Amino acid sequence: xxxxxxxxxxxxxxxxxYFKEKIAVGELMPGEEIPSRRELANRMKVNPNTAxxxxxxxxxxxxxxxxxxxxxxxxxxRKTLGKVRDELLVExxxxxxxxxxxxxxxxxxxxxxxxxxxxxxxxxxA
Amino acid sequence: MIEVKAVEKKxxxxxxxxxxxxxxxxxxxxxxxxxxxxxxTTILNAIMALTPINKGQIxxxxxQIDKNTFEKITFIPDAITMLPHMTIAEAMEFMNDFYTCWNxxxxxxxxxxxxxxxxxxxxxxxxxxxxxxxxxxxxxLDVDYVLMDEPFxxxxxxxxxxxxxxxxxxLIENRGVIITTHEIGDIEHLIDKVVLLDDGMVTKEFSxxxxxxxxxxxxxxxxxxxxxx
Numbered sequence: 001x002x003x004x005x006x007x008x009x010x011x012x013x014x015x016x017x018y019f020k021e022k023i024a025v026g027e028l029m030p031g032e033e034i035p036s037r038r039e040l041a042n043r044m045k046v047n048p049n050t051a052x053x054x055x056x057x058x059x060x061x062x063x064x065x066x067x068x069x070x071x072x073x074x075x076x077x078r079k080t081l082g083k084v085r086d087e088l089l090v091e092x093x094x095x096x097x098x099x100x101x102x103x104x105x106x107x108x109x110x111x112x113x114x115x116x117x118x119x120x121x122x123x124x125x126a
Numbered sequence: 127m128i129e130v131k132a133v134e135k136k137x138x139x140x141x142x143x144x145x146x147x148x149x150x151x152x153x154x155x156x157x158x159x160x161x162x163x164x165x166x167t168t169i170l171n172a173i174m175a176l177t178p179i180n181k182g183q184i185x186x187x188x189x190q191i192d193k194n195t196f197e198k199i200t201f202i203p204d205a206i207t208m209l210p211h212m213t214i215a216e217a218m219e220f221m222n223d224f225y226t227c228w229n230x231x232x233x234x235x236x237x238x239x240x241x242x243x244x245x246x247x248x249x250x251x252x253x254x255x256x257x258x259x260x261x262x263x264x265x266x267l268d269v270d271y272v273l274m275d276e277p278f279x280x281x282x283x284x285x286x287x288x289x290x291x292x293x294x295x296x297l298i299e300n301r302g303v304i305i306t307t308h309e310i311g312d313i314e315h316l317i318d319k320v321v322l323l324d325d326g327m328v329t330k331e332f333s334x335x336x337x338x339x340x341x342x343x344x345x346x347x348x349x350x351x352x353x354x355x
Contacts, residue, residue, distance in 0.1 A: 005315055007314055007338075007344030007345070008338060008342050008344050008347070009338055010335050010338045010339040011315050011335060011338070012335060038299070041294045041295075042291070042294050042295055044294075045290065045291070045294050045315065045316070046294060046315050047155065047293070047294065047315065047316050047317065047318060048294065048298075048299060049154065049318055050315070050335065053335070
């Protein structure tokens with residue numbers, strides 16, 4: 001659980017994001033138990049109050065749930081899980097669009113290039 | 127809660143503290159930041175009533191420090207106060223004899239946490255390990271508040287990391303901690319509250335997470351604004 005936190009975003013939101021990424025790529029499965037607040041603070045080297053706040057935020061967003069006297073677990077709600085993936089995807093595309101827009105390339109040309117690069121990466125990984 | 131209210135302190139004619147006010151909550155880590163000589167240690171000494179103040183008031187859980195509140199709070203100075211020929215075990219025994227609130231179980235746990243050998247003599251320890259013993263002796267007390275003077279100063283990166291790990295562990299949980307430092311880099315993510323001192327006054331008091339969330343600034347960004355005006 002080595003996270004490189006940046007100094008300018010709230011740490012609790014960076015923790016929430018870390019969990020969303022793990023959920024999106026399937027490293028954290030629906031219903032999977034997650035560390036206690038104390039353990040998370042210790043492993044991520046953050047203030048226990050901050051870990052607490054991150055868990056509260058994730059509970060409010062429906063990402064995790066806690067039954068009495070049990071460790072918190074990743075939600076099994078498909079809708080919420082799908083939303084996490086969409087959210088991260090849209091965010092990444094937004095960043096991409098912002099950075100290429102200044103180059104003023106026609107969208108068709110851009111998409112061709114994206115297609116080539118994307119599948120080239122697939123080949124490499126395969 | 128520790129409340130420092132409009133505290134003034136003179137050394138001779140020189141006014142070191144010119145009306146310092148801030149609060150430090152239980153269950154939170156409050157960091158006093160300021161350049162050397164700004165009066166950080168004086169503030170800690172004043173909270174412990176180790177030095178008389180000229181004006182103002184200091185309250186611990188709403189009460190002035192006395193025999194009873196004194197048992198609630200401990201001060202870990204920036205250098206170890208034990209005799210150098212003592213072993214770590216002897217220093218622990220000394221603390222046990224001296225303080226009713228000494229917690230042997232926690233002391234033993236801290237020994238393991240810091241990977242210290244109790245039969246080592248204090249004089250033989252590295253600077254980093256001396257700092258750890260110093261912290262151990264203070265943290266093993268069952269108190270509500272811990273004041274630490276420059277716990278990270280002058281020690282290597284790995285020892286600093288080990289000491290920082292204390293702050294994220296149950297060894298600190300539910301206590302109110304005040305630490306002084308002039309290097310914030312290592313511990314930016316660990317602290318709840320920041321109190322910036324300059325010229326004997328508090329120039330800014332803020333929550334580290336709130337300044338990140340509301341202003342998109344790091345603690346260091348705010349320090350630059352305050353100190354490089």
